Amino acid sequence: MTWDWQVFLQDTGAGETYLDWMLSAWGWTMSVALLSLAVALVVGSLMGILRTVPSRALVFVGNTWTELFRNVPLLVQIFLWYHVIPQIFRPLQQVPSFVLVVVALGFFTSARISEQVKAGIQSLPRGQRYAGLAVGLTLPQTYRYVLLPMAFRIVIPPLTSESMNIVKNSSVAFAVSIAELTMFAMQAQEETSRGIEVYLAVTALYFVSAFVINRAMLFIEQRVQVPGMIGVAK
């Protein structure tokens, strides 16, 4: 087998090279991943917190949300958002598929983050919560100043995995016509017949993206660590 890396310099027929196209696809992958991550972190943290509050109704909301999005396969969720829901709620047809994918991937991951945030909060001794309330803090204040600062530090390692997963999971976006890396790979290998080179390059980009996120999270973990607290390994 011979290598032909110059395939990336060929013209795609639209006045750009396959390399240009691949970099633009990488941009789409990272946009989907990072925006979904933002959605997932906000919604996931909120749902995770709801699952630990005294109100039964709020716990129920958090649990329902988590189980709903955790028990349906990601690709099925994407299709539900793209094909089914817009048929029921017509105005959603005008929403670009990029937004739908960000929402779908974000909600899917939020269920997993909610589980981790809940575990982080529950891993703290119960006395912490009571101590917070006993000194006169309201419940939100107790969360804000006592529980969450520690809980979030504890769950940084699983959140790192989740952030890396979201980059890899963003590959399902090809199914709803986002021109991201996986779609580029499928299309470019068909057009150029150089599948091995194309897939190797795409693999490298996925690896680099996930690895950069890994290093960034490690940096955050070390910067925010509190000496003597559990959950921080150095």
Place this chain on the structure above:
Amino acid sequence: MHKKLLWILGAALAAGSVHAQDTLAKVKASGAITMGVRESSGVLSYTLGGSKYVGYHVAICEAAIEDIEKAIGRKLEVKYQPVTSQNRIPLVQNGTVDLECGSTTNNATRQKDVSFANTTFVEEVRMAVKANSGIQSVADLKGKTVATTTGTTSVQTLRKNKRAANLDFKEVFGKDHADSFLLVESGRADAFVMDGSLLAGLIARSKNPADFKIVGEVLSVEPIAIMVRKDDAALLKSINGTIARLTKSGELDKLYDKWFMQPTPPTGATVKLPMSESLKDALKNPNAKPMEDYAAK
């Protein structure tokens, strides 16, 4: 122990190199021949469920295998190996598949890796639209959304036409043909650009075939042929002989009629795609010209 392992490895390598040689000798020795088929390539090659594969190209290949059996003087066990757009060329190259009977376009890039028998089908890339959409040609696509399927040559065709015609339209990509068709059906796309035979098949199988029609100029002409390992002259000669025999006796026309003009299993839908002039021409003057030669015309 190590010696034994080495011996096995050596034997495996030797067997591997036999694969790379003459296919006729290989099938004569093994008594089995493997046909590469597609799960869903219009009526050219598709599955009826289970391990039953049928279609226009499958029928031609079955005739070719009968001729091979006569030539080598023994009965062959025919194995069906489903292939995809992504793996069909590697599987032919590494010997898993002996002859691929799907819907592979014969183009110059692929001819570097594999060989093609004489053209047995000519695909014309056109577009399917809703019958009431008012779209008649590529020029009407201005400002519209056009669907096509990821991993097909039609994407490139569309891109080239877009640049040539200086048209502004949005592209969306389905993950497979059924998905792309759904995009048009559900109104997310206004047109679906794809091989004519696939479009005809999708329309025939849709809920309301009358709601859709195939319109517009031919965007690209692609010769489709049976694919074999590179430079396997003996096998090519045998297959081309079969194609010539079927053409001469009129059996090929009957096969075409059976798959493209009559109701096809399993649903009884009719594709209704009369034989194109380019295909008639290719059958009259048998050739294995790549797609690039058609475009130049």
